[in-house]
Amino acid sequence: MSHTIRDVSALIDSGFAPSASRSGLEAVARRYAIAIPPAFARLIGHGGDALGRQFIPDVAELVTAAHENPDPVADEALSPVPGIVHRYPDRALLKPLLACPVYCRFCFRREQVGPDGGLLSETELESAYAYLAAHPEIREVILTGGDPLILSPRRLGAILRRLSDIPHIETLRIHTRMPTATPELLTPALAAALDIEAPLFIVMHINHAAELTAPAMAGLALLQRRGIPILGQTVLLAGVNDDSETLAQLFRAMLRARIKPYYLHQLDPAPGTARFHVPIERGLALIESLRGTLSGTAIPTYILDRPGGLGKVSLPHIAAQAKPAHHYSETE
Numbered sequence: 001m002s003h004t005i006r007d008v009s010a011l012i013d014s015g016f017a018p019s020a021s022r023s024g025l026e027a028v029a030r031r032y033a034i035a036i037p038p039a040f041a042r043l044i045g046h047g048g049d050a051l052g053r054q055f056i057p058d059v060a061e062l063v064t065a066a067h068e069n070p071d072p073v074a075d076e077a078l079s080p081v082p083g084i085v086h087r088y089p090d091r092a093l094l095k096p097l098l099a100c101p102v103y104c105r106f107c108f109r110r111e112q113v114g115p116d117g118g119l120l121s122e123t124e125l126e127s128a129y130a131y132l133a134a135h136p137e138i139r140e141v142i143l144t145g146g147d148p149l150i151l152s153p154r155r156l157g158a159i160l161r162r163l164s165d166i167p168h169i170e171t172l173r174i175h176t177r178m179p180t181a182t183p184e185l186l187t188p189a190l191a192a193a194l195d196i197e198a199p200l201f202i203v204m205h206i207n208h209a210a211e212l213t214a215p216a217m218a219g220l221a222l223l224q225r226r227g228i229p230i231l232g233q234t235v236l237l238a239g240v241n242d243d244s245e246t247l248a249q250l251f252r253a254m255l256r257a258r259i260k261p262y263y264l265h266q267l268d269p270a271p272g273t274a275r276f277h278v279p280i281e282r283g284l285a286l287i288e289s290l291r292g293t294l295s296g297t298a299i300p301t302y303i304l305d306r307p308g309g310l311g312k313v314s315l316p317h318i319a320a321q322a323k324p325a326h327h328y329s330e331t332e
């Protein structure tokens with residue numbers, strides 16, 4: 001297991017899919033990218049079925065449920081120039097590329113991401129910087145994608161420098177799965193490129209405690225020793241982490257890795273992701289069950305990104321108002 005699994009033959013050869021499923025999975029692969037890097041393939045090979053469910057394709061991905069939506073969080077509608085998403089006045093997303101080291105079967109950008117997609121050209125990057133510079137209300141730029149940490153240290157360093165030069169941008173953030181997916185890419189050269197003057201926060205996408213392997217922790221420590229704070233975001237996923245014990249183990253593992261659990265996301269209704277759906281009522285019960293058994297520092301905010309670009313809301317907050325959890329349930 002020294003290569004990233006990128007096609008159906010490699011999936012079958014690794015024993016991650018039965019050969020009888022070949023033609024169905026080929027149809028999935030024509031529509032959605034596949035990548036399972038060695039760090040995750042090893043975990044799956046050692047009994048990590050729950051973890052593997054996130055990355056192993058399934059023919060169910062070709063079935064769109066009635067409530068699902070190709071642009072579930074309206075990224076496209078909120079994009080003034082290529083690569084920028086501006087929904088909240090004080091924050092903007094910058095997506096320098098749409099490739100990832102691992103492709104999650106439940107990704108809300110699954111229609112856009114893939115190995116050869118979305119690298120912004122120099123001209124497009126210049127337009128993005130110009131947009132950010134022309135909007136003094138923007139205090140924070142969030143690099144996302146795709147996974148910005150798979151850019152070369154030189155390229156990423158250049159982007160961070162340009163953003164830091166815009167006077168009203170106070171803080172920067174990078175959303176990534178790279179340190180757990182491909183820890184070998186988290187080199188001292190990358191850590192040096194991230195060691196900038198401006199406050200930089202890294203938000204790690206982690207859904208299962210097993211993802212925090214020793215190499216991943218060692219890479220994260222390179223960043224933490226340079227004073228870069230790391231937060232965690234988790235997607236609540238059926239069959240992966242939708243029970244109290246698994247979530248408690250995950251959030252405790254994050255604290256041990258000096259990662260502050262930030263958000264627990266309700267799954268966005270991207271097409272073909274119904275097998276991961278957890279009802280909001282169940283999510284609320286799970287997060288409530290952690291209170292009292294887990295350090296308050298280990299408990300993230302359970303959040304819903306409302307369809308149609310309406311933005312994020314805290315689900316416990318909504319539930320506390322008159323019976324509104326039903327308001328946002330999939331049966332609406």
Ligand SMILES: *Cc1c(COP(=O)(O)O)cnc(C)c1O
Binds near residue numbers: 085
């Ligand atoms: C989630 C998101 C953000 C960041 O939200 P925080 O609550 O600050 O983490 C910013 N812009 C867009 C478009 C988003 O979807």
